[in-house]
Amino acid sequence: MKIMLTDSQLVEWLKEDIHSWDISTTDQRYKRTVSADIFSREAGTICGIEVVKQVFQLVGIHPNDIQSFVIDGTDVQKSDKIMEIKGEARHILTGERLALNLLGHMSGVATKTRNLVDRAHLLNPHVKIAGTRKTLPGLRTLQKYAIKMGGGDTHRMSLSDMVMLKENHLAEFESEQLAIDTAFSTKSFTHKIEVEVTNPNQAQRVAKTGKVDIIMLDNFSLEQITPTVELIKEINDRILIEVSGGINESNFESYVKTGVDIISMGALTHTTKPLDISLLIK
Amino acid sequence: MKIMLTDSQLVEWLKEDIHSWDISTTDQRYKRTVSADIFSREAGTICGIEVVKQVFQLVGIHPNDIQSFVIDGTDVQKSDKIMEIKGEARHILTGERLALNLLGHMSGVATKTRNLVDRAHLLNPHVKIAGTRKTLPGLRTLQKYAIKMGGGDTHRMSLSDMVMLKENHLAEFESEQLAIDTAFSTKSFTHKIEVEVTNPNQAQRVAKTGKVDIIMLDNFSLEQITPTVELIKEINDRILIEVSGGINESNFESYVKTGVDIISMGALTHTTKPLDISLLIK
Amino acid sequence: MKIMLTDSQLVEWLKEDIHSWDISTTDQRYKRTVSADIFSREAGTICGIEVVKQVFQLVGIHPNDIQSFVIDGTDVQKSDKIMEIKGEARHILTGERLALNLLGHMSGVATKTRNLVDRAHLLNPHVKIAGTRKTLPGLRTLQKYAIKMGGGDTHRMSLSDMVMLKENHLAEFESEQLAIDTAFSTKSFTHKIEVEVTNPNQAQRVAKTGKVDIIMLDNFSLEQITPTVELIKEINDRILIEVSGGINESNFESYVKTGVDIISMGALTHTTKPLDISLLIK
């Protein structure tokens, strides 16, 4: 699994941090060759190794001088060494901030996802923990990749991936049936259809159309969920059921126990503490 | 104060979300003209209005059909209406996610900043709450702008803004004096110099060079800070003093009381819950 | 349905044609305001109207001076007027070539698709005519959009859309079962799986896994197809069946009659005569 993060994207991000040039390291002394360790100050799931390698190459470090000790998706402990970089001090200092911002953020997403997935699988090994489209602009691929490295499901990457009919969509039609028929006949055969419902009756109507692959229970109360799941599966047991809305790290387990197939949480990508990772020149 | 957020940057972000086209709104019915309200589901400081206007124009909404009821930096209450958009349903639905992701994130940063600034100013009206370079790649200008809208200080925008000598820099020289002399003689007259120190003795040595504008106390214990501040001010009362490291929302007030000039926190931009903002088609 | 064709993409294409400036229209006389008709020299399905409008605006024509008489997907007859443009002669002459190249090509794809769809639906109104990923670099969205405007199915827009296991993929596994199990457990719940098979036995094995949404019969002889369709549908009648390979405009109807669900043809986008469209200054 390989993401195409272009040099020109990374250079743009480097220039965001460097602007003209690093005015703190213009002296010749900063050309001294040094070694630097990148290590984690807390336990977590590492993500972003390849990206960081690319960053350091772009600021002038030779590929052979960039070593990594883990791959994306590896769990590390506090103080574990993740990478070692050798090169001119000025190069390392110039790339440091972007490298750590990326590595910290991506590892933060992966760590949070893995924690939730692990907790969920104790209760139900088949449930999927999924992200949403509530990502940070420009970072979707990196964030979705980090979700995947943490064991989560990426959900839709974009509006082109799967048809999804929400409240605002259904409102344009006289009935759910019509909305779904229309979507079914205009979409490509390669795409699935998911429909968001707000109450059990609607869930039932939608399931009965026979044209829906996934039903999302939006902001259902916990008590409503299990009966609705049973209702839908009775009609068509191939329909997957997703819940979303109002789920947080504390009430999370209750949702896992309802028997839904997928739990999606925007907070995987929009409210994430970065993993605390440092670079130290030796 | 005006940020140049280019159409092409926004279009790139739109395409990240749209990819080919929105396969859920291809039917003619989605061409119906509708009105949509954007409103906040919680109290906070709004930021990102101009950006959101630009987003909706790019998906095809006429500028005259985009109304805003607040400006960036305004505090709103739960349920307050922020904007109203009129246009084809498909256009609104296509721009919705990026618009809300930006507005929510920027308002989240502004809200967090304002809360901290307000709490700080009760104790010391002169202290500045500042961000750091721990921003999300590609979002620095937006995040720094949100800090400013929340009443915070942007700190360095890039490595070109101010000379900053940290532990890793000083390590390349025999003495702080030499490191600072070198920086002073190579930098432009337009730039200030900040030096990071890790103990009171070092703070004293650095202050005595007479060439430093700001001293940052890095990971000092709370007890060490006030005496160090006094030490420095005695040597040169024009030197500004910044603290950073280990500061969070709960221990925050203790740092304010130490008498430092600036408290900087990476978490303003790297760990921010977005403000909960929704769009509803009427 | 709206494609985001960015101004900067179109400007790049304009500059490809203009380079420095149009050296044939530098004289003041070319500033005269003129009217130009765009009309079709043959019958066909028009596609690209919005793109052409954007092109002429970018070379300096006012939006109000660009009129269109049809929308994308409309069938026209020989000599039908499609658009009328008013503006400085030099502007019209500078945009003409790109506008016609786009309109001709997209209409060519739409026309070819519609012809095939119409012929197919006489025999089987449920069969889908689909494109492939054999598109021209940089033009995929426009070409897929043209297929859709001609009544075809877009098939995969990219490698992120649907899992597709071909001969080269299956070869990496000991069995189809293992390849499919692996794909099923790593893909997102939002994605379908399609598997390409080269003989009826393999089709049967793949169908029996119960995890496949579409089976593609690759380069099957005409005689093999119908029995294989029946074999698969007997195992699982929800599996869609696609044929590809060796299909051309003359043998096309025989494939429609086999009872497959989808016929895909690379030639929809890679070998297309443009519709003959001209611009004449009045």
Added chain:
Amino acid sequence: MKIMLTDSQLVEWLKEDIHSWDISTTDQRYKRTVSADIFSREAGTICGIEVVKQVFQLVGIHPNDIQSFVIDGTDVQKSDKIMEIKGEARHILTGERLALNLLGHMSGVATKTRNLVDRAHLLNPHVKIAGTRKTLPGLRTLQKYAIKMGGGDTHRMSLSDMVMLKENHLAEFESEQLAIDTAFSTKSFTHKIEVEVTNPNQAQRVAKTGKVDIIMLDNFSLEQITPTVELIKEINDRILIEVSGGINESNFESYVKTGVDIISMGALTHTTKPLDISLLIK
């Protein structure tokens, strides 16, 4: 002869095909090192070797692992091996489609051009077969390069290359003389002038101005051409004569026999069957 096809252009094309990442090859098994042959399934003229090398490097193949057995412009037979690639299966599978789309298309243009050039030169070894500006947006340089590799003449690369006055240009002036005088006095000395004429009298008037390098006979009937050629050459034998319009692969030879210097055909680039080229993992 070297075209500057930028990495960033190719990456854009790769991303068009890959979008987020290739969801079919995420499993570890696809990291196995394999060898793949690229070979032609029909006879033709190969074009695009260097571009394909660049594509495979961009997806992660080492330059030393990409071998080519022919250079651009080489004629191959059915089943001839063109290239051999060694690398991780997932890398080869990710680059395959773009590589083949480019190689097939460019070789298609080169093959068509060479066929026509060869047929023409049997009758008149001095006639040039030229392309036009009817190219596909974004692909002009590649298509013109393919024409050149097939032995054709590129004609104008852009509107900056040569002055060309067509019907729509002449219409802005009282006389051809005035139009030509104006163009002659405003153009750079580095540029030639070509004028399109629609009848023999106009050809004569244009030739007599003494300021025209090339005359294009637009949509002349076959019978008109030879006498007009003689007429022009009598006035000025240094004027080159081009024909265009209504020429196709079947009536083509008749045009060659008329004695014109240049035959230009838009179909070289706008209606081209790609050469059938495959990649097979061994």
Added chain:
Amino acid sequence: MKIMLTDSQLVEWLKEDIHSWDISTTDQRYKRTVSADIFSREAGTICGIEVVKQVFQLVGIHPNDIQSFVIDGTDVQKSDKIMEIKGEARHILTGERLALNLLGHMSGVATKTRNLVDRAHLLNPHVKIAGTRKTLPGLRTLQKYAIKMGGGDTHRMSLSDMVMLKENHLAEFESEQLAIDTAFSTKSFTHKIEVEVTNPNQAQRVAKTGKVDIIMLDNFSLEQITPTVELIKEINDRILIEVSGGINESNFESYVKTGVDIISMGALTHTTKPLDISLLIK
């Protein structure tokens, strides 16, 4: 004559000057609507009006609030008002520097060119004053356009415009004849050929090939030029003759008198004092 200067190019240049935002105009007072005059502090030829309009629109000024009193190519006197802009002070102040840098530079090139052209035409009304490829990176089109507005000849816009064989080219062949024959047979019929010669004998040999459109006398002494011109014209009076090398504003007239057709000077674009133009808020 219209140059396609893209918004995104100008925005890039604006961002070069603005970086994050203009920190000097963040106060609300800078939102006051003001009027500003752009006027010349010295006599000269104005060039860049359309570009400046585009710049001010991009920083937020309404097109109707940007007035110009001259067009590109107009000669102005000291103190002449060139443009008037109305808008928020902060917008005008933000765009001012780029606008003046462009207007000053382009007018500087146009002014220098016109002075030389005027002086030359007093002595020989047919001689052309041409630029070279010694332009500033990224500014070629603007600089060549300014040359044209000043009455000069643009010469080659790029390496694709005309074949030009210099000393370094001829050195790769056994004889000039072979070099020229090769170039003649590989170039498109749309291109001219120019050959640089370093002595009269070589000029003669080159002229005799009959395949050369322009001969450049490179670093010839003044005395050598007239006889060489006569020599060439005798062989073929359609060959244009260019001189280059060692020509400056003081010895310039002597070269005009030699009877050459074209005098080219890199200094038109590489050593140009900008016209002194100011913006004053009223």
Added chain:
Amino acid sequence: MKIMLTDSQLVEWLKEDIHSWDISTTDQRYKRTVSADIFSREAGTICGIEVVKQVFQLVGIHPNDIQSFVIDGTDVQKSDKIMEIKGEARHILTGERLALNLLGHMSGVATKTRNLVDRAHLLNPHVKIAGTRKTLPGLRTLQKYAIKMGGGDTHRMSLSDMVMLKENHLAEFESEQLAIDTAFSTKSFTHKIEVEVTNPNQAQRVAKTGKVDIIMLDNFSLEQITPTVELIKEINDRILIEVSGGINESNFESYVKTGVDIISMGALTHTTKPLDISLLIK
């Protein structure tokens, strides 16, 4: 000190010069491996070595085949060899023009700066010679870097670097005091404030605010400067004093003698003769 000049920026500049391809070097003979010397035809300060290396790599020269004999900032004599390049003739010829344009221009700026700095330091070793924002669009970083290599001060890199209040800014406020108070309270603590004054009284008022780091004397007569310097230093001797306006290479020394800290000159970057540098294939 390292500037991030992106490959994609350089490729854009290469394409500006190459457009489609170099039509003069398409023959196979230009593939011969040759050596070329880059040498200076006059004495000066070299700047741009790293950039030139990057250019030649981008046209296909191997890094090991590019040798440099000096580093940026080195003074060379007439005929000194600066670099030696080995590679295919066509590659060297294709990169030559851009390489020399950059090297000549940057060295021209560095040479001019060094001359002025050297002359100034004979009279006052502490005075700084600074650039301005009057740079050429797209070339600011390169030009400022060249100033630094010549021993000058870069001054503001952009509008984000330092607050600078000029006449047009002060005009928006009732008093200088208010303008300065406003700027002081809205700017980041990382930024300095400079104020431009037009007469000694204003200088005095500004100095007394106690919030200003630098005062610029704008277009002061020579006689006014020294008394104003004394006046300011008496009020606050930490304030730096800059002069600008009307300073040229001939009256320059008089300004140095006035005792100001900084002399800034737009002409460092906007009116610069390139250093005369040539490339010769051996």
